[in-house]
Amino acid sequence: MSLLLLFLSAQYGIECAKFIKQNRIVGGAAANIEDFPWQVAIYTSNKYYCGGSIYSATVIITAAHCIETMYLDTLTVRAGSSYVDYGGVTRRVANGIYHRGFGEHNKYDIALLRLESRLPLGKGIQTIRLTKYTPAAGTRVTVSGWGLTHNKGSAAKRLLSVTMSIIDRSVCASSRYGYGSNIQDTMMCAVEPNKDACRGDSGGPLVANNELVGVVSWGFDCAHPRYPGVFADVAKLRDWI
Numbered sequence: 001m002s003l004l005l006l007f008l009s010a011q012y013g014i015e016c017a018k019f020i021k022q023n024r025i026v027g028g029a030a031a032n033i034e035d036f037p038w039q040v041a042i043y044t045s046n047k048y049y050c051g052g053s054i055y056s057a058t059v060i061i062t063a064a065h066c067i068e069t070m071y072l073d074t075l076t077v078r079a080g081s082s083y084v085d086y087g088g089v090t091r092r093v094a095n096g097i098y099h100r101g102f103g104e105h106n107k108y109d110i111a112l113l114r115l116e117s118r119l120p121l122g123k124g125i126q127t128i129r130l131t132k133y134t135p136a137a138g139t140r141v142t143v144s145g146w147g148l149t150h151n152k153g154s155a156a157k158r159l160l161s162v163t164m165s166i167i168d169r170s171v172c173a174s175s176r177y178g179y180g181s182n183i184q185d186t187m188m189c190a191v192e193p194n195k196d197a198c199r200g201d202s203g204g205p206l207v208a209n210n211e212l213v214g215v216v217s218w219g220f221d222c223a224h225p226r227y228p229g230v231f232a233d234v235a236k237l238r239d240w241i
Helices: none
Strands: 005-008 039-044 047-056 059-062 075-079 089-099 111-115 140-145 160-167 187-191 205-208 211-218 229-233
Touching: 039 059, 047 205, 047 211, 059 211, 075 111, 140 211, 187 211
Parallel strands: none
Antiparallel strands: 005 089, 039 047, 039 075, 047 059, 059 111, 075 089, 089 111, 140 160, 140 205, 160 187, 187 229, 205 211, 211 229
């Protein structure tokens, strides 16, 4: 691996620098897990709080900020269900790692969780390939999860998905939008009028052509015209994975 890993014990909490806004599907449509079989829900003390993607039968990709303050021995993962609170299979988390560079402005917002036992791969539970390339501006991408259905609403019980368009990183950091220099080279942005990931979708997959291109990371508000959704750029981080 070209980047140093920070290994974490299941017996200890994880601390890292705070990011600038809270984790952030608005305007989405109901989805079936068979269409997004790599999607998982992550719970702390049986309470849903983040999404993730199946990298292997025992490894889940999520966001660093999802686990920065968590005790790993409280975490479980549900796979193979379209519903956040029942169905599919659950597995306890054994341990995890997050990128040592994670910190201010959510740079390097990526983490891995190792499960105590293997997931039964098959219909509704499948791994996802990692992209090798950052998608070009205009690429249509899909984000899925069980996050808030609007900025001040309640979390979704049924899996939702929404399709958005990638915008160039330099445009996302320009005066056209409100983020400025907070947009780092390990990030990508996506927009769609009145649609976005929202709180509770963090750590979940951003997908193009059945490849993982991004991890839901952060943003200001949800579906705000001045603030696109911001995602960890998997192509920039895949060597660490």
